Amino acid sequence: MNSCGVSLSAATVALGDEAKKMAAGKASRDSEEESLSLTVEEREALGGMDSRLFGFVRLHEDGARMKTLLGKAVRCYESLILKAEGKVDSDFFCQLGHFNLLLEDYSKALSAYQRYYSLQSDYWKNAAFLYGLGLVYFYYNAFHWAIKAFQDVLYVDPSFCRAKEIHLRLGLMFKVNTDYKSSLKHFQLALIDCNPCTLSSAEIQFHIAHLYETQRKYHSAKEAYEQLLQTENLPAQVKATVLQQLGWMHHNMDIVGDKASKESYAIQYLQKSLEADPNSGQSWYFLGRCYSSIGKVQDAFISYRQSIDKSEASADTWCSIGVLYQQQNQPMDALQAYICAVQLDHGHAAAWMDLGTLYESCNQPQDAIKCYLNATRSKRCSNTSTLAARIKFLQNGSDNWNVVQSLSHHPVQQVYSLCLTPQKLQHLEQLRANRDNLSPAQKRQLEQLESQFVLMQQVRHKGVAQGLHKSQSSCVSGPNEEQPVFSTESAQYQQATSTGIKKPNEHLTLPSNSVPQRNADSHLSSHIATSGGQQGIIFTKESKPSKNRSLVPETSRHTGDTSNGCADVKGLSNHVHQLIADAVSSPNHGDSPNLLIGDNPQLSALLIGKANDNVGTGTCDKVNNIHPAVHTKTDHSVASSPSSAISTATPSPKSTEQASINSVTSLNSPHSGIHTVNGEGLENSQNSTKVDLPLVSHRSTSQIIPSMSVSICPSSTEVLKAFRNLGKNGLSNSCVLLDKCPPPRPPTSPYPPLPKDKLNPPTPSIYLENKRDAFFPPLHQFCTNPKNPVTVIRGLAGALKLDLGLFSTKTLVEANNEHMVEVRTQLLQPADENWDPTGTKKIWHCESNRSHTTIAKYAQYQASSFQESLREENEKRTQHKDHSDNESTSSENSGRRRKGPFKTIKFGTNIDLSDNKKWKLQLHELTKLPAFVRVVSAGNLLSHVGHTILGMNTVQLYMKVPGSRTPGHQENNNFCSVNINIGPGDCEWFVVPEDYWGVLNDFCEKNNLNFLMSSWWPNLEDLYEANVPVYRFIQRPGDLVWINAGTVHWVQAVGWCNNIAWNVGPLTACQYKLAVERYEWNKLKSVKSPVPMVHLSWNMARNIKVSDPKLFEMIKYCLLKILKQCQTLREALVAAGKEVIWHGRTNDEPAHYCSICEVEVFNLLFVTNESNTQKTYIVHCQDCARKTSRSLENFVVLEQYKMEDLIQVYDQFTLTSFFPDTAEEIGSC
């Protein structure tokens, strides 16, 4: 627990001192002060209290004393700050933040933390502060900021005592953000950690299983769920939820054979789930859906009934009941049920749509129109364009209906207003059942309700009912042939997906005709899931199930399945199910005795996505209030009234009661804009958070390698002598001689911004005429000049007489037709744009799904794609002559609105040409290249790694059809890259200079994409807006593109072509610096660095003579840092009695990475006993080893280098004085 920078006891002691000082200074004080000072014992007790205890202190029952103490401490600190007019040590604020956090007073905690942040320039050294701040952000759903704060903690203190809690929360947040890869990694890191955290390992495992499900990896999910069921002593709630998930998944997915058996499995699972938790309204609801789908109507009704009894009435349940009635030809009952649904949730788009369909089927188009309009007004309606078309159709066709309609016209609003709410209906039923034992008040209530009911019945029979019954027959044949303009399925899918998303950074004002992108969809699902996972009990038991859930697409059976409303009905329907399934994942923690989740409001923050209405009040108010509270504070105002500034925020804890009240009130206010309010609230909070807490922007640094004078490079003996006295108390990474580095930050956008007319700069290009040009030394300098983010070397292949035919598809097939090709399935997008799959709006996320094939098969695809396009071209030409008029009009129409649906294409990528036996001719041909672009050369850092890094220091091949896209990226560890187009077609490149990567990173974050891991295609308009220059050019066959260190780029094939590419690392200060910076950034982001920079730096020191002082200093500094780490770690291990076993290394042994967290492990390898015996050597880093085995009893420590040898290498690595012309010459020394 000592790993954090802030000395807390020091802070409290200081408080005492401060108090004394003040007492001395201002002699007379009133008696109040006495009661406001802390006793020595109290100070002692508070000494160890900080954010790390969050979730582990009990404040209720036995913890009441603790609560009182914390409360007193807060008052005491506040009054002290007030008296000192804010001029207190910054640690006071930090401590005040901790106390408020422990008291779960988040707004005050945030306020205090922000104060600390603004006062303490090296705040980042204080892990407890960052952790507390992360928890507060997490509570407010400000995931973006929470992630940053948590990642900082792990960066500055990888052995932080709450690392497990951090990984768990990162896992949850990444799941919400649909960054599944990162999510899984963090869940796994949480799982291996044997320290305590707020979820049990069963619950973490549940989240992992659910993560698979969210990604539609159903078989993995099923396996993981089933494995979880085998766990001994599985808590009943987890068991119930797992079974519920399994049941629902079986109902929705084709995991097992035919429909009959899958439903039977589903029903079995759900019944078992109900055995484990008989009170789950959700399980009853699902069971009803299963019964409904196999036609067991009575069972379905019973289950729905149970669902409504067990949980609060849910719009979804009522909607499903409506569907069931409609199928039973009971339109009046259906009507009633739908109306219950929309009364419960006026924004329930699916219910409005089903209601509309019902009216339509009863020849009441005007009412149908009103319902559809209501549906389109719902935030959760996302197929509005289809609906709008339907409305238009009905409006135009309504002439034909007038006769029928006049008979039965009963406006929809009237029905709506006359109906009893489901709660009232339920209440009525209860009262009726108890008729004999009612109090007078209850009797009056009953009378009232009865009369309302009668009124309702009358309306129903007089008006709508007639219409409905009458038209029932016409529903079957009748004029409804065009009815299925939209499938309810897709509608519901969209409804479900766009429901009440409370993603902090989401723009909630979607254009009304937009269909949410897939991202948002899955986001939602995961959001629900996570929330459920957090504390299902609160919401499953006390509040109504989420509105997010959609209902079964049963009605789509009526309407047929001609849906043209969505591009991929099957996919979408899968989504529906998935979403529904997600909605229920709610393992319960309330019962676990050692957990405090049940009453842990900050965890419930995640549930905001689920409990829609909640956000309207509690949380959102708070979020909004954070900023005023903090923002208005000038130093002065704070000084004068710290407590008032602190207490501006509403302290009301979120309660479920509140939630349900809200849901009722929101019913009658269709346009109350609750969502917008929420949205704005959250958005504001984002914005103002940015203003208040410029964690990123202001303190942008690249201090990983601070530029420094050579003087800080003392001889190793001195250094180590100094180290020897350190590290006595544990294995802390902190150091005295080498200051800790702050967490890396992306660069802010270069200032001043480029004028708009400079945003399309010409691409640096060099035309080669002959071999001499290619080997002309300045060419190398030009390419590696940091001012040129990219260089196109035109006509290189011709100048060098390279035989590109060796890389033609034909030759490749002849050479190795069975060779593996990684395939990316993508959408064929228009030119430089990237649209969502439905073609509704431009997005950053770029579809690129991975699979595998062989060269032969891909070649076949490539050829047939070419043939097909020839054929199409011919057809077009003939068609064009005939229909030239039509085309012009249709293209006009499509210009503004829809683009899709898009054709699917396949891109053959990352084909490994490293095998010198298989690709001898090809690889030999590339040795004709000038040294600085060659795959292997003395001046190439990657040739000094000493082992293969596939695709980096080996060649990769790409096989393309037009539209094949390499999404935006920087190269691994910011190395340079070389790319030659083989042809016959061209490629188009988009390039952004390195110093703008922070801007692109921000765009990715805004779009919920992982800059390092996701597939994204920048929207050029966004970049233009943000003053980001984009180089754009065509790479013809034979052209070589040199991507300089750190340059961001994305590429698409214009024609059919192959490319070859690899990385090189020129021996420049810039390259080394950017590589190390990315190495650190990767560490912060928990992403593996393909280039082992530590290992490489030592190899460089051994093999290369460096004459560039800047490069030399950086390398020397890194070596020094590593040397010190090795030394302190080794000594600490020995001091702790842990044997360090000499292991050495073989010549071409690759660098090692931790098998858990994937950081590079240098010199001291933590290998599990078992794998050491088996000689498989599963390597861990120290931190991961300690997480699984606190005192390392399960590990042996293997040493690969003698300290003396490292010291010698360090000392012998000196600056070379000679000054050569080119790096190649340096390298060749």
Ligand SMILES: [Zn+2]
């Ligand atoms: Zn590790």
